[in-house]
Amino acid sequence: MSKDEIIAEIGMQLRLLQESFDAFDEAVAARLGLNRTDTRCLDIVLGRGPLAAGELSVQLKLSPAATTTVIDRLVRAGFVTRNQDPANRRRVLIEATETAQSTAAEIFTPVGQAGAKALARYNPTQLHTILDFLRTALEVHQAHTNT
Template sequence: MTNVAVRMRLLQQSFDAFDDAAATLLGLNRTDLRCLDLILANDPMSAGDLTRAAKLSPAATTTAIDRLERAGFVTRSRDTANRRRVLVTSTPAARAAEKEVYAPLGEAGTSALHRYSEEQLAVIIDFLDTARQIQEDQTARLKQLPTRK
């Protein structure tokens, strides 16, 4: 079990390092990168939905959208069905950045997964789902604890 735990920590560190490198390449901070990823996955996305998905305050979301807009990765527009709602849409530059940064990662991952059988992939998927649920449960637990100053 210790070997699995060590490898999970190393995997998490590799995700963090990749996100740092991607943010640096794109001239973004990690929060803005996370927001851009959410927008690309839910394009277009309302500012309110982005606030909830990114778990940011409305002011922090507005600041992130401002920075992403200045970087040329998103545009803002009013929702024609609800004028009070702001929609955030990715730009061609954002899609090009997504392709440059994440497409090679996806291709390498897909290629690596071909070495596993369907049964092995089912175990991997179960493990990943279980690990994600544990992480979410433990995040919720931490949020219930009093903050330290």
């Protein structure tokens, strides 16, 4: 294959990977009885939380009212709680529950383990190249998302 053909094939594989991510995310949302915005919010809280609702609004790119609606659904589902910030009593933090953490582990740990097993076939130099590619792809994607 020529360099151009390889680059085209990488583009195609990235498109297929994105479609696979979307299908997986849809399946997770359906399994949890949530919508995609709810699962995006839950993912942010699990990964970066606890967070104030205003911080979640920024991360989700939603209005404060829409973010409150999402949080309400997640509270009813038992995946997040609202807790007073010990450093600022006027601020409420959104935090993932144990149920959310165990559910996330049940769903995502097998995928992470399978991915790690698949990557084990590469040597450290190849892994550095893969990591560099992923960082570059993320940077390019974010730059075009923000314009």
